[in-house]
Amino acid sequence: xxxxxxxxxxxxxxxxxxxxxxxxxxxxxxxxxxxxxxxxxxxxxxxxxxxxxxxxxxxxxxxxxxxxxxxxxxxxxxxxxxxxxxxxxxxxxxxxxxxxxxxxxxxxxxxxxxxxxxxxxxxxxxxxxxxxxxxxxxxxxxxxxxxxxxxxxxxxxxxxxxxxxxxxxxxxxxxxxxxxxxxxxxxxxxxxxxxxxxxxxxxxxxxxxxxxxxxxxxxxxxxxxxxxxxxxxxxxxxxxxxxxxxxxxxxxxxxxxxxxxxxxxxxxxxxxxxxxxxxxxxxxxxxxxxxxxxxxxxxxxxxxxxxxxxxxxxxxxxxxxxxxxxxxxxxxxxxxxxxxxxxxxxxxxxx
Amino acid sequence: xxxxxxxxxxxxxxxxxxxxxxxxxxxxxxxxxxxxxxxxxxxxxxxxxxxxxxxxxxxxxxxxxxxxxxxxxxxxxxxxxxxxxxxxxxxxxxxxxxxxxxxxxxxxxxxxxxxxxxxxxxxxxxxxxxxxxxxxxxxxxxxxxxxxxxxxxxxxxxxxxxxxxxxxxxxxxxxxxxxxxxxxxxxxxxxxxxxxxxxxxxxxxxxxxxxxxxxxxxxxxxxxxxxxxxxxxxxxxxxxxxxxxxxxxxxxxxxxxxxxxxxxxxx
Numbered sequence: 001x002x003x004x005x006x007x008x009x010x011x012x013x014x015x016x017x018x019x020x021x022x023x024x025x026x027x028x029x030x031x032x033x034x035x036x037x038x039x040x041x042x043x044x045x046x047x048x049x050x051x052x053x054x055x056x057x058x059x060x061x062x063x064x065x066x067x068x069x070x071x072x073x074x075x076x077x078x079x080x081x082x083x084x085x086x087x088x089x090x091x092x093x094x095x096x097x098x099x100x101x102x103x104x105x106x107x108x109x110x111x112x113x114x115x116x117x118x119x120x121x122x123x124x125x126x127x128x129x130x131x132x133x134x135x136x137x138x139x140x141x142x143x144x145x146x147x148x149x150x151x152x153x154x155x156x157x158x159x160x161x162x163x164x165x166x167x168x169x170x171x172x173x174x175x176x177x178x179x180x181x182x183x184x185x186x187x188x189x190x191x192x193x194x195x196x197x198x199x200x201x202x203x204x205x206x207x208x209x210x211x212x213x214x215x216x217x218x219x220x221x222x223x224x225x226x227x228x229x230x231x232x233x234x235x236x237x238x239x240x241x242x243x244x245x246x247x248x249x250x251x252x253x254x255x256x257x258x259x260x261x262x263x264x265x266x267x268x269x270x271x272x273x274x275x276x277x278x279x280x281x282x283x284x285x286x287x288x289x290x291x292x293x294x295x296x297x298x299x300x301x302x303x304x305x306x307x308x309x310x311x312x313x314x315x316x317x318x319x320x321x322x323x324x325x326x327x328x329x330x331x332x333x334x335x336x337x338x339x340x341x342x343x344x345x346x347x348x349x350x351x
Numbered sequence: 352x353x354x355x356x357x358x359x360x361x362x363x364x365x366x367x368x369x370x371x372x373x374x375x376x377x378x379x380x381x382x383x384x385x386x387x388x389x390x391x392x393x394x395x396x397x398x399x400x401x402x403x404x405x406x407x408x409x410x411x412x413x414x415x416x417x418x419x420x421x422x423x424x425x426x427x428x429x430x431x432x433x434x435x436x437x438x439x440x441x442x443x444x445x446x447x448x449x450x451x452x453x454x455x456x457x458x459x460x461x462x463x464x465x466x467x468x469x470x471x472x473x474x475x476x477x478x479x480x481x482x483x484x485x486x487x488x489x490x491x492x493x494x495x496x497x498x499x500x501x502x503x504x505x506x507x508x509x510x511x512x513x514x515x516x517x518x519x520x521x522x523x524x525x526x527x528x529x530x531x532x533x534x535x536x537x538x539x540x541x542x543x544x545x546x547x548x549x550x551x552x553x554x555x556x557x558x559x560x561x562x563x564x565x566x567x568x569x570x571x572x573x574x575x576x577x578x579x580x581x582x583x584x585x586x587x588x589x590x591x592x593x594x595x596x597x598x599x600x601x602x603x604x605x606x607x608x609x610x611x612x613x614x615x616x617x618x
Contacts, residue, residue: 103440228460235451237441242434245401246507247427247455292441295462 016296019289023303027085030310034081035073037314042069083207084313085306086219087268088278092305093223093298094261095279096286100233100294101257102162109265109279112165112258113172117146118269120176123183123196136211136270143266146172147258202273202327204313215267222264223302229257230295275327277334278305284341352379352540353429353510355400359409362395369395371566372409377544379510382537384553385546387563388587393546394515396563400544401432401513413511427455431504433514436496442489445499449474452506474506478532494525501532512536514545518552530556550578554601562586575601
């Protein structure tokens with residue numbers, strides 16, 4: 001009697017490996033193309049010669065032209081492209097991790113208040129001064145602070161339950177939002193208020209190399225950690241009791257995952273302000289491609305999220321005469337995608 | 352084969368005593384049914400056996416080793432939890448759910464090896480559901496889900512299975528089939544502790560019965576000795592007679608009594 005085993009059949013894990021291996025060069029190609037897109041359009045041929053010249057040192061362009069391109073590409077566009085990929089990946093990975101952790105596909109990385117807290121922190125720094133570093137630091141600590149408040153509220157009632165955490169998140173989000181409103185009211189309406197409002201819409205244009213490089217490391221480490229926890233997320237999404245009896249230290253693992261997701265999400269706000277919907281929508285798209293297994297879902301979410309934000313940023317730079325804030329664009333583009341994906345997902349939830 | 356012992360286990364929520372000095376033991380290859388009305392402490396006892404709750408007093412030992420001395424991962428290799436068939440938020444593949452049974456064998460950065468996948472596949476074969484491997488857990492029936500969760504426990508390599516009302520929510524045929532599976536597992540050397548609401552099922556598939564009443568053990572022993580009309584009256588406040596079938600199998604039948612009845616008897 002012949003029987004079909006999972007090993008005889010094409011193992012899905014390797015299909016996913018191919019998808020990841022295939023997505024990587026796509027993302028690389030996309031990022032090179034993105035370097036050419038913008039108000040100052042650079043042809044693909046010239047771009048190719050520039051890249052070759054930058055790598056090999058051989059002269060393909062005249063020195064003046066090279067310097068000109070160097071300014072546009074390396075000073076302006078490269079940090080922006082890197083930031084878009086990092087932020088897209090970080091938000092998508094933390095969104096996917098939160099969805100599994102909270103056993104709820106409608107959860108986004110902002111559930112415990114990290115995005116609201118970071119916005120509040122950034123706005124506060126803008127109110128006090130206009131030091132770029134201070135704004136970034138304040139955004140980061142605001143985000144972490146809001147999540148700690150949420151955890152603290154859950155702890156007051158000594159409940160390890162997810163429900164108390166979610167309620168804590170609602171409270172800390174509400175608190176941060178009301179403080180943010182207060183800051184807006186106190187802000188100087190001619191300079192500070194517009195700056196705060198634009199920050200809340202998200203913007204990649206202000207990102208420079210000096211910001212991207214140092215923030216990239218904690219973001220990559222945090223996202224990498226979340227990807228490693230994929231197998232534990234599978235267990236955690238079965239419920240606390242089952243995860244515990246499968247040998248998982250549930251409080252420790254949950255805490256580590258929440259802190260990593262908070263770290264990377266807060267850093268995205270530090271880098272480019274509020275960028276909505278990516279963390280909710282991209283995991284759903286990734287789940288359609290590779291299924292719900294978090295071991296594969298998280299890496300694929302990261303790659304898709306990076307690519308998504310890169311493309312959205314290209315569209316905002318190239319398609320309109322006025323640059324649309326990236327946070328608004330992700331919302332406008334993310335919502336129809338989410339509606340389309342929901343149709344497919346209903347089957348999985350209901351059956 | 353593994354033995355599990357609970358010794359003088361006591362548990363309270365605040366002032367409310369949930370379990371009061373509960374002691375019993377199961378030896379390898381035995382099926383023990385835990386019977387008791389709602390709120391008698393069955394679920395709490397199962398959670399303490401699994402190490403999910405710490406007793407205020409008393410201890411649980413597995414193969415003469417105190418449960419508290421075991422690291423969570425070592426515990427998971429000895430003792431597995433079979434929850435009631437549930438609905439999950441995400442439509443995982445059946446195979447991936449069974450593969451989770453290998454999680455206690457993985458290091459933090461490790462990933463499932465060929466042996467782990469083989470063990471999961473063997474567990475699916477053992478439960479007779481290899482054809483479900485690639486199906487979505489969301490798309491299989493309640494009876495099949497329960498088998499999947501048992502397969503996960505087997506993949507775990509644990510010799511003691513703790514089952515929380517394994518037949519609840521299953522149709523009549525699947526209930527009986529599941530009881531046969533439980534018996535077959537015991538024949539293979541697995542030790543099973545299960546909670547149940549059906550005294551009949553205890554007659555069908557148990558080597559021993561523990562009756563739990565208001566946090567205390569009312570009686571324990573062989574099903575035929577322990578499940579008596581008197582005990583069932585005490586536990587559930589209903590009148591039941593025990594009938595013996597010609598092949599010796601016992602079963603419970605409700606007595607038509609006129610006690611507390613406002614409507615006239617049917618006959």
